[in-house]
Amino acid sequence: MKIYSGKIIANVLMLGLLAGCAQDKVVLLPNADGSRSAVVLKTAAGEQVLDQAYEGASISSSGKVTASQQTAESVQTRYGQTLAAQPKRPASYMVYFSSGNNEITTESAAAIEQMKTDMKSRSAPQITVIGHTDRVGSVEANDALSLKRAQLMRDMLIAGGIPEAQIDASGSGEREPLVSTEDEVAEPMNRRVEINVR
């Protein structure tokens, strides 16, 4: 058995570097929502677009890009541990209210349970609660009502076991309608609290 000296091994590694072996790699993954996507790579040697799912590129230290088609399996093999550390995706929920008051519609009450379950499944969750109103009533009264709706939602979450420190509640009044209307028009879609969790 031949024993190579450290110096020879070091030289071989150097040769590998000089030959411009792959320095960096990129693989485009399919978007979870199925929408089209792309990345644009700019290197010393030029520009290249990856726009097919699992399209990969190896980039040499001189910036030369070599394309390669990867698969779900090859990505899992090489990057499984990296992908497993990905945080849970942010989610949005909408809770609707009756006209002019602080009462949650029966349809929305059921959705709240699902939302609480999602929140509890997350590590270090950050939650924003934003109240909205329709345009019935004065701007000032709607600012107050939207904040009340947000605070009600926050209190329900706290009662459901979500720590208060993780929740940020605010009111936007009638300024951010989902459906645009004339003033003093009742619009159920706008009487809502938007909850974002990440």
Place this chain on the structure above:
Amino acid sequence: MWVIKLIVLLLVSGAVYAGDDAGLVKNLSGVATIIRGEQQMPAVVGAHVLVSDIVKTGANSSLGITLNDGTLLSAGPGSTLVINKFVFDSNAHTGELDVSLKKGTLAVVSGKLAKTSPKAVIFRTPTTLLGVRGTEFVLETAGE
């Protein structure tokens, strides 16, 4: 005199290193470190990641960060990444994101910034500037 020098030094280093809040560590497996100027701290779940922070994962370790615009970053074993820039207006959803992968692997799911300000979202490796168009991808580098 040295007191003034010390104060000036503290002010300067404060200006350089004091970063805005960029995100939160959500997942950790093994060990990871956040380097903030002269400080080093363990990257525990719930730790804030600030602009200019360097985040390093140990051997056989991995870490997930959610940035405040909803961008998901996850680093594999033996990785080093730097949050060069993060600016996010939570009302307009506009801003800037610039992240370097110095070593190892990084998986990305882009967030609101890539939708509203795609040209202001950049990922860097030693050889490549990567621009995103509403995207999920993995990046790897052997280092500099």
